[in-house]
Amino acid sequence: MSFRVAIFVVPVLVSLSVVTTSSAQESKSVSANENAKTLAGQPSRKPIMSSPKVIVFDVNETLLDLAGLKQSVGEALNGREDLLPLWFSNMLHYSLVETLAGEYHDFGDIGTAALMMVAEQEGIELTQDDAKAAIVTPLRSLPAHADVREGLQRLSEQGFRLVSLTNSSKIGVETQMKNAGLTDLFEKRYSIDQIKKYKPHPDTYQMVLDDLGLQPGEVLMVAAHAWDLAGAKSVGMQTAFVSRPGKTLYPNVQRPDVIVTDLNQLADVMAEAKH
Structure with a gap:
């Protein structure tokens, strides 16, 4: 009798084990897929702290194709x-x-x-x-990424003031913007050669805040580089990561407030933030 029970119990246990393992694998797969969607295809919908008055853009790789x-x-x-x-x-x-x-x-x-x-x-x-x-x-002759001009125009039409902040020289960024056809879309173009400290030094971001006369929380920094956003976060700015191909986040600092794949997705997120 005990032999027959054992024969019956073993298949049941094996079956339960298979179901449990399958469920765990399915759960991991769903989790992985969700993470992949956030980083590779879908913008992070975590609401930003508040709708900013000014959006600051990094230039090389964020706006311009290298x-x-x-x-x-x-x-x-x-x-x-x-x-x-x-x-x-x-x-x-x-x-x-x-x-x-x-x-x-x-x-x-x-x-x-x-x-x-x-x-x-x-x-x-x-x-x-x-x-x-x-x-x-x-x-100095880099073209803009395909999404850039449309995305910037949409953000400007939404009422956001747009400026740029780059490690390139002042004459360099003026030439870059002109050659890429983006000059008309920016209110100001800041270069770190005004302060002679490279991003992500906090003083470079503070220079922009002081010139604009704004508090850090009123400004959103947009970049395709995790180190750039880490510097902006260090002075209290809101941040948005543009996950250009090959770019990843640095896990030892605060996550950006927004994660998007291009500037059109950023425009979508910012439209929601205004309402």
Whole structure:
């Protein structure tokens, strides 16, 4: 009798185990899918603190497509496009080194120096003139991402004041905006060369707040770089992350108030915020 009960119980337990495992896997799958939708396709609907008076935009990668610059850098490195992330991270790294050390060169000069460093590390011959030509001209001729002009126009029509804040030089950003056809959409174009400290140093964001005469909570910072938003958060700004391809959030700081895939989704979210 006990032998028959055991035979009956074992299949039931196995069946229950399969159901439990399947349910757990399904739950994990649903959770993963929801996270993927938030980061890869759907804007975060977490309400921002309040509707801002001014929206501040980062420029490079957030508004402008760096594909052309990356191509010219790859050509300067003998076609080694695999070295592009190393060059870009070096450029950002040494901009922060200069800020902390109390030094200042404009972003084009730092980009040129970073490119020469990578070339030397990899045994690639590259003159300073060739390195500068691979950086400065392409950097000032970047096209806007496809969603940018429409998204900015929608935000302007909603009544938001739009300004930009970039690590590029003042003359550099003026040229960038003109070549990208975006000059008319911005009230002001701020460059860190006005204060000679690179983002994400808090003083760069405070410079914008002081000039606008606004409190941090009245301003929204929009960027495709987690480090940029971390700096904005440090002074109390609201933040929005534009998840351009290849861009991810830094998990050790506060999450942005809004996460979108492009500026049209940002315009959708901000329309809701106003109501």
